[in-house]
Amino acid sequence: MVEYRCVNCKKIITLDELGSKAKCPYCSSKILIKLRPKVVKLVKAR
Template sequence: MAEYRCSNCGKIITQDELGMKAKCPYCSNKILIKLRPRVVKLVKAR
């Protein structure tokens, strides 16, 4: 599930809360930043 952070109020919003809208439900700001998943990638050194 994708998570977004509002650039104005800083609240973290899930994709379920957004629905089909691209607007913060708390402050009505239209600029949302998609957060990266918390996955650690292991790379083998050669």
């Protein structure tokens, strides 16, 4: 699940809420930050 955070109102917005627009549905700000996933990846060292 892709999530974004609005820079202006600090609300977390999912990709489903955005639709085809790149605007915050709450405050109409155009600046959104993509949040990192909460999954930790383990990589084996060689």
